[in-house]
Amino acid sequence: MNMFSEYLALPKDSPQHRFFREELWLGGSAHVCRYYLSIILERDFFAASDDEFLKAVQEYVVAKTCPDAIQFCCTQYHLQFVEPFLKREWEIAEGSSARRRITKQQKGLILLLKHPDWTDEQIREAVQTTNKQMKRWSTYNAARAAQKHYKNGIKGWC
Secondary structure (H helix, E strand, C coil), rough: CCHHHHHHCCCCHHHHEEEEEHHHHCCHHHHHHHHHHHHHHHHCHHHHHCCHHHHHHHHHHHHCHHHHHHHHCCCCCHHHHHHHHHHHHHHHHCCCCCCCCEEEEEEEEEEEEECCCHHHHHHHHHCCCCCHHHCCCHHHHHHHHHHHHHCCCCCCCC
């Protein structure tokens, strides 16, 4: 069993598990998403291969959003686009209120997963923000770029 699996197996209210959860961001979206999906699906994805984990992310995201959401979870790089969605799902699985404060960019990313065909204007209106603010959303804009690459079939992107 690897170190991450050992921490994951600890009681969730233990100081070691809490520390592990709070410091996962240091490993990037891949580690954070492995944690969220492990809790949601009650399976240790730290012990799974990258391919098994990515397939599980794709299946979960598509089942909970829409088939076209697959374009936002093609590779490990793309996990940054689904992280806010998985965080919300994790909060619900843990019994936390889904009313916790999230950023407008995170709301935009979640809406993009659920409605990939929406325009930026539709998402902007739903999130209640300005065009100027949306232009500053680096992760959201990267997701939109990934979407364009996916639709254009750029080789090696997915």
